[in-house]
Amino acid sequence: MDTPHQQFASDNYAGTCPEALEWFLKANGSGHEPAYGDDRWTERSSNMFRELFGIDCDVYYVFNGTAANSLALASLCQSYHSVICSPVAHVETDECGGPEFFSNGSKLLVAEGHSEAAQRGKLTPQAVETLVTKRNDIHYPRPKVVSITQATELGTVYSVDEVRALSWAAQKHQLKLHMDGARFANAVAHLECTPADITWKAGVDVLCFGGTKNGLPVGEAVIFFDKALSQDFAWRVKQAGQLASKMRFISAPWVGMLENDVWLRNARHANQMAQRLYSGMRAIPGVQVRHAPQANGVFAQLSALTIAALRDRGWKFYEFIAGGGCRFMCAWDTSEATVDALLSDLRKVSA
Numbered sequence: 001m002d003t004p005h006q007q008f009a010s011d012n013y014a015g016t017c018p019e020a021l022e023w024f025l026k027a028n029g030s031g032h033e034p035a036y037g038d039d040r041w042t043e044r045s046s047n048m049f050r051e052l053f054g055i056d057c058d059v060y061y062v063f064n065g066t067a068a069n070s071l072a073l074a075s076l077c078q079s080y081h082s083v084i085c086s087p088v089a090h091v092e093t094d095e096c097g098g099p100e101f102f103s104n105g106s107k108l109l110v111a112e113g114h115s116e117a118a119q120r121g122k123l124t125p126q127a128v129e130t131l132v133t134k135r136n137d138i139h140y141p142r143p144k145v146v147s148i149t150q151a152t153e154l155g156t157v158y159s160v161d162e163v164r165a166l167s168w169a170a171q172k173h174q175l176k177l178h179m180d181g182a183r184f185a186n187a188v189a190h191l192e193c194t195p196a197d198i199t200w201k202a203g204v205d206v207l208c209f210g211g212t213k214n215g216l217p218v219g220e221a222v223i224f225f226d227k228a229l230s231q232d233f234a235w236r237v238k239q240a241g242q243l244a245s246k247m248r249f250i251s252a253p254w255v256g257m258l259e260n261d262v263w264l265r266n267a268r269h270a271n272q273m274a275q276r277l278y279s280g281m282r283a284i285p286g287v288q289v290r291h292a293p294q295a296n297g298v299f300a301q302l303s304a305l306t307i308a309a310l311r312d313r314g315w316k317f318y319e320f321i322a323g324g325g326c327r328f329m330c331a332w333d334t335s336e337a338t339v340d341a342l343l344s345d346l347r348k349v350s351a
């Protein structure tokens with residue numbers, strides 16, 4: 001049998017994991033079912049989230065991460081408010097102004113990017129403090145939310161203490177804390193903490209829990225730990241065109257992911273493959289790996305010649321960091337053989 005074709009461009013290149021697919025088919029096999037989330041799988045997966053987080057949270061399902069983040073942030077802000085985030089935050093760089101659009105104009109305030117933490121994709125309490133205290137006059141959009149990405153866009157992970165410190169910095173100024181968890185599973189797998197430890201117990205108000213990159217066909221969960229904040233959120237989702245009428249096809253695969261902690265197993269595997277790739281790359285002369293991966297991505301500086309030669313050999317990966325930084329993402333199904341094949345080619349072309 002042919003080995004499946006795999007790439008390192010993004011973890012969303014991967015397909016659906018068997019458990020999610022099995023539940024997708026189960027939801028399809030029972031005939032007609034109530035629409036718009038009134039089905040038993042939506043109830044079941046939502047209860048599974050409540051059990052997983054150990055709190056009676058409000059759970060909503062949307063099609064993708066851009067909508068999850070944009071609508072979550074919009075629900076926390078008035079149009080004259082602002083959201084503090086890192087310069088590499090997905091909400092800032094990769095959502096086409098979605099958060100601003102869905103909030104009717106809430107501005108993103110980008111923190112400085114020079115500190116060591118910032119170089120690793122993280123926001124710091126100091127950066128939050130600086131932005132909040134810089135201005136407090138009526139001409140400046142009033143800070144209302146701190147948004148962090150867990151795991152970060154640069155493959156690092158905030159520790160529980162780091163999230164707590166950010167939450168204190170936010171609370172000091174009555175700001176809410178939003179977590180973009182497109183790779184939340186990879187962060188939990190790295191930290192070996194409970195999902196509660198790194199979210200509501202550390203002060204997170206709203207979590208966008210990513211499923212797509214971790215093995216779902218489609219669909220992210222927006223989880224409100226403070227139910228007072230989710231008032232009217234269902235209408236916001238509907239108006240944005242994000243209410244799936246056949247919601248069972250998003251929620252049933254989530255049941256497959258949450259049952260037996262498949263979400264965690266998938267993420268652990270992806271993280272392990274990133275470690276394997278990192279170890280191999282570090283041993284190759286001419287390849288400069290930026291920092292040890294904590295989640296499922298490896299970031300390396302490669303020469304233009306090496307990049308071109310890898311592409312000639314059919315490898316796909318993103319180069320979106322200034323100065324020749326290349327990103328290699330591992331997915332729930334990335335095989336050791338694929339990692340080793342990339343390393344083997346990299347050894348040849350960087351020689």
Ligand SMILES: *Cc1c(COP(=O)(O)O)cnc(C)c1O
Nearest residue numbers: 064065066067090149153180182
């Ligand atoms: C992939 C990703 C998202 C979601 O992107 P969509 O393409 O809208 O699903 C959000 N945040 C981060 C950090 C991501 O990597």
